[in-house]
Amino acid sequence: MHPAFSVIFLTTLIGAAQGMFMALVTGQVYSMANLLAPQDSVSFYAMGSLISLILLGGGLVAAVFHLGKPSYFITRAWRGMSQWRTSWLSRELIALPAFMALVFLYGAIHYMGWTAPWFVIKDVIPVDASLLVGTLGVLMSLILFVSTAMIYASLRFLQEWHSPLTVANFIFFGLASGFTLAAAFSAWSGVDLVGFFGTWAVIFTMISAISRGFSLLRNKKIKHKSTMKTALGIRHTKITQRSMGFMGGSFNTREYFHGASDATLAAVRMFFLLAVFAVPVALLAASNAMESAYLPMLAFLVQYVGLLAERWYFFTEGKHPQNLYYQTVG
Amino acid sequence: MTQLALVIDLNVCVGCHACVTSCKEWNTSGWAGSMVDQRPYDADPTGTFFNRVQTFEVGEYPNTETVHFPKSCLHCEEPPCVPVCPTGASYKREDNGVVLVDYDKCIGCKYCSWACPYGVRELDEMQKVMKKCTLCIDRITDETKPESERKPACVLACPTSARLYGDVHDPDSEASVAIRERGGYQLMPEWGTQPANHYLPRRKTRIQIFEDELERADNPLDKEHPLPAATGDTLDDVSF
Numbered sequence: 001m002h003p004a005f006s007v008i009f010l011t012t013l014i015g016a017a018q019g020m021f022m023a024l025v026t027g028q029v030y031s032m033a034n035l036l037a038p039q040d041s042v043s044f045y046a047m048g049s050l051i052s053l054i055l056l057g058g059g060l061v062a063a064v065f066h067l068g069k070p071s072y073f074i075t076r077a078w079r080g081m082s083q084w085r086t087s088w089l090s091r092e093l094i095a096l097p098a099f100m101a102l103v104f105l106y107g108a109i110h111y112m113g114w115t116a117p118w119f120v121i122k123d124v125i126p127v128d129a130s131l132l133v134g135t136l137g138v139l140m141s142l143i144l145f146v147s148t149a150m151i152y153a154s155l156r157f158l159q160e161w162h163s164p165l166t167v168a169n170f171i172f173f174g175l176a177s178g179f180t181l182a183a184a185f186s187a188w189s190g191v192d193l194v195g196f197f198g199t200w201a202v203i204f205t206m207i208s209a210i211s212r213g214f215s216l217l218r219n220k221k222i223k224h225k226s227t228m229k230t231a232l233g234i235r236h237t238k239i240t241q242r243s244m245g246f247m248g249g250s251f252n253t254r255e256y257f258h259g260a261s262d263a264t265l266a267a268v269r270m271f272f273l274l275a276v277f278a279v280p281v282a283l284l285a286a287s288n289a290m291e292s293a294y295l296p297m298l299a300f301l302v303q304y305v306g307l308l309a310e311r312w313y314f315f316t317e318g319k320h321p322q323n324l325y326y327q328t329v330g
Numbered sequence: 331m332t333q334l335a336l337v338i339d340l341n342v343c344v345g346c347h348a349c350v351t352s353c354k355e356w357n358t359s360g361w362a363g364s365m366v367d368q369r370p371y372d373a374d375p376t377g378t379f380f381n382r383v384q385t386f387e388v389g390e391y392p393n394t395e396t397v398h399f400p401k402s403c404l405h406c407e408e409p410p411c412v413p414v415c416p417t418g419a420s421y422k423r424e425d426n427g428v429v430l431v432d433y434d435k436c437i438g439c440k441y442c443s444w445a446c447p448y449g450v451r452e453l454d455e456m457q458k459v460m461k462k463c464t465l466c467i468d469r470i471t472d473e474t475k476p477e478s479e480r481k482p483a484c485v486l487a488c489p490t491s492a493r494l495y496g497d498v499h500d501p502d503s504e505a506s507v508a509i510r511e512r513g514g515y516q517l518m519p520e521w522g523t524q525p526a527n528h529y530l531p532r533r534k535t536r537i538q539i540f541e542d543e544l545e546r547a548d549n550p551l552d553k554e555h556p557l558p559a560a561t562g563d564t565l566d567d568v569s570f
Contacts, residue, residue, distance in 0.1 A: 001444070068438015068458030076437045079417035086413035089441050093416055154414075157447040157521050225520045226447065228386075232399060233515045233529055236388045242396070245350070245382035248375040251452040255443060321518065322449025325384060325401060 001158070002255050003315035009062035011148055012177070012307045014096065015170065017055035018141040019178015019204075020185075021103050023197055024048045025134035027182070032125065036196060041110040044191055045130070049107025051185060056100050063096075088154055092147040099144050102137035106130060145171045152318070159222055160317045165215040169314075172208035173276070173307055179204055180280055180303050184296040187287070194296055198284045205303075209277040212310070216269075219317050226321035243330035252326050258316040268313050275306025333407060333427035334465055335498045335526035336485065337505045337514055338400050341533050343492040345383050345398030352487035353381040353402075353463075361468035362433075366456035378454045380463040381484055397532060400493070402484075403450040403463035404517065404525030405429050411442040411451065420460070427499075427526060428467055433459045447521050498526055 024045055030036040039045065064073045083090040109115065109130045117126035149170035152161040179201035186193040228239040244253075260268075280303040287295030357380060358365040367377035381402040388395045405422075409429050412420050419435035420442045422428070431442075436459035443451040443460060451462045466482040469475065479486070485495045496505030505528075508514060514528035 066439060068436070068453065072437045072458075076417065076435065079419075079435055080437060080439075081416075083413075083416050083418050087416045087441075089414065089439065090416035151441070155445055156410075157518075158444070226518050230518050230520055232386060232397070233517055233531070234386075234388055234397060238388070238390055240387045241384065242387050243385040245347075245384045245401075246379075248369075248373075250376055250379070251443070251455075252449045255440065255453070256449065320444070320449070321447045325449060330385075 001315045001318040001320060002258055003312045004066060006062045006064075006066035008308055008311040008315070010059045010066065011170070012173075012304065012311055013055045013059035013062065014144070014148070015174030015307070016177040016181055016304065017052040017059065017103075018099070018144060019174045019176065020048065020052045020055070020181045021099075021106070021178070022138050022141055022175065023179045023182035023200070024052070024106075025138050026200070027193060027196070028131065028134060030196070032131070037192065039191060039193070041113055041115055043189060045110035046107045047189065048182070048185055049103050049110065051181070052103050053100065053107065056096070056103065060096070060100075088147050088150040092144065092151060095140060095144040095147050099137065099140040102133055102140055106133045106137055109133060142171075145174055152314075157226065157321050158318045159224060160219045160319060161314075163215065163218060165211055165218065168211040169208060169215060172204055172211055173310070176201060176204040176208050176276075176280075177300065177303050177307055180284070180296065180300045183284065183287075184300040187293040187296040190293075195288055198288060198296060201299075202281050202284055205277055205281055212276075224319065224321070226324060228324055231321065231324040241325075241328040244326050244328060245330075247329055252322060256320040256323050256326070260316060265313070265316060268309050268316075272306045272309040272313060275302050276310055277306075279303075279306070331427070331499060332425065332497050333405070333499045333526050334470065334496070335405055335427075335505060335528065336402070336465070336482070337494040337496075337498075337508050337528045337530060339492045339494070339508070339512075339530040340397055340399065341492075341530060342490040343383075343398045343400060344490055345385055345396075346489065347383050348487045348489060349400055349484035349493060350379060350381050350383055352483040353466075354379060356466060356469065356483035357464065360466075362461060362464050364456070365461065366454055368455060376455075378452050378461055380452075380461065395532065400484075401448070401450065402527075403429060403465075404448060404523075404527040405463075405465060407524040407526055408522060410521070410523055411446045414441050414445040416441070423467075426471075428465045429462070430464055430467060431460050431462060433457065433461075436460050447518055447523065448525075498528070 027036060027039065031038040064070050067073055067077065080090055080093040084094055115128045115130055117128045120126050146167060149167040153163060153166040156162050179197050183194050183197035183201055186197055229235060232239060280299040283295045283299035354365060357363055365378040369375050381400065384399045384401055386397045386399055388397055405428055409422055412422050412429065417435045417437055419432045421430060423430060438453060438458040438460065440453055451460050454461045470480050470482065472480065481495050485493045494505050494508050496503035498505050498509065500506060508530060509528045512530045514530050516525045516528060
């Protein structure tokens with residue numbers, strides 16, 4: 001498939017934002033259990049939510065450019081929420097603003113300091129508004145991860161994408177980049193959580209390396225169900241296209257082919273394997289040893305650029321069966 | 331329930347593209363129009379079409395066969411493009427099974443085109459909405475037209491009658507009879523989309539003739555006296 005930068009930016013930005021928000025809530029839960037020192041509501045949780053919201057907003061802007069015309073965002077996109085019974089894209093269009101609202105609310109609660117416990121469970125767990133909203137936000141984040149990934153994983157004839165590994169990759173890439181961002185944010189704001197978030201970031205990066213590794217292997221030896229024989233219904237082993245019916249290209253030749261050479265693909269794959277997995281892990285490990293504030297930020301930047309490359313590569317991996325009809329111009 | 335569809339006879343299609351041009355002519359000026367043409371007289375022309383004719387070579391020289399292959403929306407009975415649409419712009423008509431796009435609801439996200447294994451949907455680069463074969467819905471449902479003209483433009487244009495049109499759920503329709511009696515088949519059956527459009531395969535027509543059918547074994551001339559020997563020029567040898 002032809003990689004669209006609107007979707008590449010959308011999925012990577014909201015993935016990091018979702019992971020970042022989940023990192024914040026994880027931090028809050030840990031500090032409630034007295035496993036971590038409590039953090040300042042305004043400067044840590046509210047600011048962190050703001051960063052997550054900014055990334056989500058960036059994703060939304062990118063999504064607008066995926067529409068046929070940006071004006072459709074105002075005039076028509078609201079209809080996109082209507083088909084949630086059947087369409088994963090529709091579910092994503094509901095989950096994204098719902099998640100944004102919860103992140104905003106979570107940040108607002110912390111900013112306004114409405115964190116007095118409403119009730120206490122078993123005399124140990126004080127439940128306040130931020131914990132409830134945070135939990136709902138984490139659930140909505142998971143729904144959003146699954147919806148985004150299922151847009152691709154549900155297309156059964158795009159066999160490279162039609163796998164639970166696609167969903168796993170989207171979730172773990174989001175968590176990895178989000179926790180790396182949380183570590184960078186902690187380092188930047190001088191909060192003593194770099195090690196905590198950094199450790200989880202490394203764990204999620206490792207898990208995503210394993211699941212992406214499996215999907216790379218799976219796609220390498222995938223056997224396509226559709227062939228020239230089934231595409232035309234002609235029972236012969238040798239079928240050659242002599243004309244696709246036009247000379248100047250069409251939607252079919254633009255949308256479904258990435259047009260990149262094998263060498264480019266191999267280079268991009270090598271780049272994202274290094275930039276998403278190897279380099280950030282090394283930088284996070286080094287930052288732990290050197291207690292540097294800049295290394296986690298660098299780790300996030302490198303990993304994010306790597307994820308852009310990874311998502312680009314993900315799109316080129318999808319081999320659409322319609323390409324069987326467009327092998328030769330004429 | 332009615333399921334309107336085309337049945338395309340690959341045995342008689344000569345690849346003349348009359349269906350392509352008549353389709354564009356009718357639809358660009360009708361309900362589904364306009365269908366943009368970009369740079370039509372320049373080096374890199376492109377545009378929206380609902381119907382294409384492709385050409386394939388089957389076999390290896392000298393045992394090859396040329397197959398002209400018209401390709402348009404197959405109006406699947408289980409259309410994978412419809413449930414994925416987030417806005418409900420893509421739909422299948424209840425009354426006649428035609429798969430259509432509501433151009434006023436489409437947001438041009440192209441997801442339906444990804445969900446079609448046949449690649450028969452095209453984004454119109456001017457209107458920025460998804461377009462596809464409508465089976466000439468504004469023609470076939472137009473009751474002011476005589477019955478004989480209530481057919482898709484491509485069917486009326488085909489000079490070799492390679493395109494049959496009818497209700498494939500009515501066992502007595504021309505389309506159903508052709509599918510049943512002439513080996514009609516569906517494209518990419520592996521995806522369970524159940525295309526309503528069918529294709530009729532290429533056929534070889536051979537008559538079997540034995541030696542004794544060419545020459546009478548009991549020729550009476552042979553029995554009574556020998557056949558007259560050929561002498562001199564026959565009428566066939568005279569050049570005018």
